Amino acid sequence: MPPTFLSTFHLILSTLSTLPTLQNLxxxxxxxxxxGPQGRIMLIHGANEGLMGYIKLSYPGKTSCFGCIGDLFPPPRVSAVDLLVYTPRTPEHCVEWVAVLEWDRAVPFGGPGTVRIDVHNPQHVQWCLEKAQERAKMFHIPTERLDAHLVQLVIGKHPPAFQAGYAFNAGLFSNETFKFVTECSSNLNDMDFFNSGEIYKINTVPNEYCAVCKGK
Structure with missing residues (x-):
């Protein structure tokens, strides 16, 4: 990508999932x-994992950049999908693997997408329990707590967290983009964290020791 490509935009939206890639952008x-302070290019970045995430605006001369707040981000860890597929650690992970991945792959009670898991159907619960137990034994996870009640509890309360989180973040993106483009209202200053519908506003400040913006 040529260096001048990004300069053709007034607004840049980012949903990059790794901190090194975001810092590179x-x-x-x-x-x-x-x-610069006289420029009109704003960088808006957002990310989420399930129902937890954030959105941040970076505007030169007014807010911190992403290099200023690197210490706010936790160390890299296994993603939610990798946790289910490659490194389950608890019986709940095994049940979620069955509900999220194995059910649609195996289609035990009909064609793909035709039958959804019914936690009140004993046959569905038993099938999920057996698959979860097999999964747990494969990864040497204790199965003392893995019973029909746990299956019903995990699957019955399993919200479409990723889809809901994406929708929530998209709403924040749309709101800030609309305000920036139309100038109908002030943009947030300058970071929002959200967790299960609760929003926490944070006002970060430029860091004079930042190697990217040098606090300007």
Whole structure:
């Protein structure tokens, strides 16, 4: 991608999932000639895992950049999908694997997408229990707690967290984008964290020791 490509935009939206990639984009954007206090390029980034996530605005001369707040991000860890597929650690992970992945792959009671798991159907619960027990034994996970009640509890309360989180984050993106483009209202200042519908506003400040923006 040529360096001048990003300079053709007034607004950049990012949903990059890894911190090094985000910081690389942050550095690329801040190196643009027009990206200064007089420039009109804003970088909005958001990410979520299930119903937890954040959105941040980076505007030169007014807010911190992503290089300034690197310490706010936790160390990298296994993603939710990798946790279910490759490294389950608890009986609940095994049950979720059955509900999220194995049910649609095995289609035990009909064609794909035709039968959803019914936690009140003893046959469905028993099938999920057996598959979860097999999964647990494969990864040497204790199965003392793995019974029909746990299957009903995990699957019955398993919300479409990723879809809901994406929708929630998309709403925040749309709101801030609309305000920036139309100037109908002030944008947030400058970071929102959300967790299960609760939003926490954070006002970060530029870091004079930041290698990217140097606090300007």
């Amino acid at each position: 942050n550095q690329e954007v801040f190196s643009l000639p027009g990206y």
